[in-house]
Amino acid sequence: MSVLLAILSALAGNKTIMAIFAALVGGIGLYVAGGVSRARKDAARQAAEKLTAAEDRLEMDREASDAERAARGLPDEAARREAMRWARR
Template structure:
């Protein structure tokens, strides 16, 4: 036990070894912080993509609803032609 404490005391007292140890711990901290930052950026990017997709769906629904309202007042043949125009998109 005494020898272990002596060795540990010698390591702690050595400024070079402590500087290397501090650099390793600092590098590990930066690596972990970078990983967290990358994960946050990826989550924000995915949220933006989902939001854009939801806006696109909403706009398509609005367009389809407008076309459906317009098609209600059309005669059968004109309604079929309008439906075929939308089906080809």
């Protein structure tokens, strides 16, 4: 046990070894921080895509509802033409 403590204290007293150790710890810390940052950016991008898709669906539903309201008062042939126009989109 005392031999291990002697080796560790000798390593801790060596400035070169401590500088290398600090650089390794710093590099690992930057790598981990970069991974966390990438994960957050990816989550934010996915949330933005989901929001855009939901807004698009809502707008399409509104347009379809407007077309349905307009078609209610139309005669059969005019309603059929309107439905064909929307079916082609």
